Amino acid sequence: xxxxxxxxxxxxxxxxxxxxxxxxxxxxxxxxxxxxxxxxxxxxxxxxxxxxxxxxxxxxxxxxxxxxxxxxxxxxxxxxxxxxxxxxxxxxxxxxxxxxxxxxxxxxxxxxxxxxxxxxxxxxxxxxxxxxxxxxxxxxxxxx
Ligand code: SF4
Numbered sequence: 681x682x683x684x685x686x687x688x689x690x691x692x693x694x695x696x697x698x699x700x701x702x703x704x705x706x707x708x709x710x711x712x713x714x715x716x717x718x719x720x721x722x723x724x725x726x727x728x729x730x731x732x733x734x735x736x737x738x739x740x741x742x743x744x745x746x747x748x749x750x751x752x753x754x755x756x757x758x759x760x761x762x763x764x765x766x767x768x769x770x771x772x773x774x775x776x777x778x779x780x781x782x783x784x785x786x787x788x789x790x791x792x793x794x795x796x797x798x799x800x801x802x803x804x805x806x807x808x809x810x811x812x813x814x815x816x817x818x819x820x821x822x823x824x
Contacts, residue, residue: 686774687717694719698729706815709822720801724755736788756801
């Protein structure tokens with residue numbers, strides 16, 4: 681399969697903090713698949729490091745309250761275009777992120793609490809007919 685993967689899960693230091701979300705079990709499970717790494721926030725022109733962001737009432741804001749929605753949506757559009765051009769079969773995305781979160785994201789209070797919903801990029805992928813899953817889901821699928 682051709683699989684689009686959040687670049688931070690592969691060890692790229694593109695997180696807001698300047699770190700990564702390296703996931704060894706995921707990397708093992710991806711063996712034999714073609715991997716297309718993406719970071720929608722960097723693709724949207726955001727810097728590393730950057731202020732943490734959450735979705736607040738449908739708009740992405742950083743922890744200083746500044747509206748960064750446009751950069752998030754631009755990055756998501758660019759990565760969607762890549763998904764279409766690359767004809768990916770699946771996306772495996774970093775949980776909880778305001779871009780990449782699938783099904784659950786931080787709730788907009790910057791307190792670590794989660795709420796139902798997807799990040800901007802995950803939601804855009806799904807709205808365009810792509811399937812997005814968490815690393816945990818993908819590892820379980822690969823073990824079956
Ligand atoms: S936007 Fe996605 S790929 Fe980029 S650092 Fe955040 S979770 Fe990782």
